[in-house]
Amino acid sequence: MIIRGEKVYLRPIHEGDFPKLVAWTNDPEISRLMDGDYPATLEECAGWHKAQLSDRHSQRFALCTVDGDLLIGDIALDHIAWRSGEAELRIRIGEKSHRDKGYGQDAVRTLLEHAFTNMNLKRIYLRVYAYNERAIRCYEKCGFRKEGRLRRQGPDGAPVWVILMGIYKEGRRSRLRAAKTA
Helix, strand or coil, X not given: CCEECCCEEEECCCHHHHHHHHHHHCCHHHHCCCCCCCCCCHHHHHHHHHHHHHXXXXXXXXXXXXXXXXXXXXXXXXXXXXXXXXXEEEEEECCHHHCCCCHHHHHHHHHHHHHHHXXXXXXXXXXXXXXXXXXXXXXXXXXXXXXXEEEEECCCCCEEEEEEEEEECCCHHHHHHHHHHC
16 A cells, blocks of 8 residues: 655555664664664564564554655554554654655655544554654644653653644644644
8 A cells, every 4th residue: 555645655664675774773863763663683674574564553654755766764653543543653754864854744644644534543642752843843733732741761761751742533624724824
């Protein structure tokens, strides 16, 4: 399945993506901003990928540019709760030269449209480190609202604040319009 946005398209992850996924996982700048289950070695990739494909509570995609067909990151809906209609969104733009160019916003909006329209989910939520201001701005532009915060151990072991954000299917279009004009 390929999901098309304006600047990006989302496609299934395949074996040829493994070297970039591992490189992004092992990049200290990226790992400082991320939390999640990503393979750290090429040897781990096949098992990780197989587990992802068989997990009905997760959908992961490679994030590619429409212009140039470049793999620049990955995006996922994780912890999908089919009964309550909720899922957690995760995204990383691994290719640093493609940050701050609207690819993340387009990817998030594209995945939200898929989640709310094709999967009939009702709410998407996420967790983001409070110091990741770029990501917070992106999520707010996509219509997410801050719902709370919690203190936990960060990637380096030091305590950090985590911002909890969410967006509901109902009323999302009006929030998106308001976010675009702000």
